[in-house]
Amino acid sequence: MREMFDKKSELCLCGSGKKYSECCAIKISICGNSNSFRGFMQEFDKLHNTYKKICLHPNKSECSRVKTHAHTISQKAVLELIAENGIVLMPIVFGIRNEFRMEPRGIEAKATKFYCFCSNHDKMFAPIDYTNICLNENKFFLYAYRIFAATYYKVRRELDCFYKLREKYDLTSNPWALLMYHNMEINMVFLDEYKKIFDEAIMKETYSCLESMMISLEYKVYFAAATCFCPMIDLFGNSLSSSELGLPMIYISIIPNENYTNIIFSWLKRDYDQYTFFKEQVKIAPRRLLLKYLNNLIPMNCENMTVGPKLWEAWGEEGQKDFIKIAYDEKRKDNFKFTSKEYFRERLYNLFLKIS
Template sequence: MELLGWKIKDTEPCPCGSNKAYKECCKNATEAAPNASKKPPEVQVMEKMRASMEKCCLYPDQTSCKGKIKEAHALQNNKIISLLAGSEHHVYMLNAKKKPILVPLENGEVIPIVEVSRTSANDATTETCFCDLHDNIAFAAIEKGAPDFDDSEEMKFVYAYKAFIFEYYKQTMSMKIFRQCFKTNPKAFQSKESVAIYRMLQLKEKEFEPIKKHFDSEILAGAHNGIFTCVVKIAEQIKFADYAFIALSYDMNGNRIRHTKKGVMHRIALTIFPEQGKSWLLMSCLEGEKKIYEKFFKQMQEATVQKLKFYLNMMLPLFSENMVLSPDLWKSWTEDIQGAYTYYANLNGSDGKRMEMCLGFALKNANRDKSGSTYNTLPKINLFL
């Protein structure tokens, strides 16, 4: 993607979504609306995310929608969440629907922190992005009543689609909400920080669209081709689950994964979840993107269980926005560790990138230790009880 820079250009479409050129639209707004918020833009967007997630159905054929838009689970309630929640019927996770805490920094900035909170199994990882009928149809292969994960192309496809489409929904909503915020207060949203958020959303939009198109056409054709999935079986029942659509920057040995081509980031749809007595880590990309991740996937499949856990303990907390923890796991951590986990889970943008780089170094060092004993040391945040 061409670099659009940190200013809104006169000739580009106005960020408010009017389809007019910026200079013909919000550029000339001088005053903010009288009740416009003075909070930093990212805080405003985040707070609105809680309140104004729209209801829609993302199924490719919307002419056949039936039933209410429901709270669809990104991680299946009756298989994954209930297994984690156990008799408590609750899990622990970042709850973006709760009001973030605003933490003031020394330099006067304010950063929003979403806390980990006790969440009812019924509410964990739900979004309003499918109608009743299509939620049932699209995910039938892995829902209640379906057999355990069996490595079939269909199951791999559906897991990948699920991890992708829920992130796609959130991305689409973020863009919509940003546009609304911009419209009410164009002046405040011209700051460098706001334009940076907008550029990130634009880039993501561009990155997500071809993936959406692929999934849509396969679903409409009743097929599940064109997706490559790396399956890693873990021989124990883990106490957490997670889904994400991310580009990991470092492989297990701390080497860079070259996932960005011509400015476009190629991501993997990742799902990790327990079943009775075992667990699965699934990582999928488009067939055409296989070359980027092939080496990394092979590492993951061939690694010792210690090395695999070492890597996941390092990397997953950084990508744990959607992670669900069993009450046992969360309560096994000291307050200190709970705080560290919350901090990692809230990192994003350039702070997240910086942290990932540090972790990359740590992975490289661990790989240099030929005795392999580094992989046996206990990490600060241990996801494996």
């Protein structure tokens, strides 16, 4: 009885700040009740699909009323090069159960789209939405900023949906989900700080806040990625430490062109201590080592990627299963991220496979 009383007097694990007895204890349980869980999932999907359209550009005075679904990977410059019949494959995680599928997505309708800019400010990305562009500091910034904006929007959307659902449902029966959202709340603090830096650069039209480097492959790959995350292991297998100023995010763009591929790495100059050695490693590492590292690193950390049907089919069933295992088995993935040898294993899939 004492144990039950203590539980009721404790703060609720959902993070509302209320006591459990006044919060999730009196809400609808989704544990062991298929009808309640089905209703929860329907509301979850509805909130996702109808989430507000916003514009993250700092100059609100020039915003258009029309909010547009911006591609985070350019349709004309990239997706059309790897699609088959207008279709690419995307890794999609469905709902609180975290179910994963490689989902066919039309490049015109759904692939890599987020509603995080108005029609006026989406035009700022026009310089990087065509092929064979001449890259410079401004264009490196645009690649990184578009990645950041999509990430910021996604985390904000997830948290807002979570806050709305916890008003009605008892979510304390899913500790994994609670931990995930707790980590998102922590990350949101750092993302807000990063947003201030990007906003200032845009308003002042000075793009030197980032340091970038690029390598090129002399052939076209059949996948594309636009992602930012905090890597745990560097190119030589060393652990990377966190910055006192927040998450030391790195921005990676994989951009296939007709006859070559650009791989762009960017990070904030304030994170120099975290990435100065990484930059030198990329310069001196054998190309095959770098590609093996990226072949493991990207699926472990990136959801915003597209795989061309030609590449997916070329892997065969075993390669496809291996890709899914490394990318979307959550327990394995969390362990992999902290284990250096996992970044240099031979895999049954190869993102950088040459396809004639």
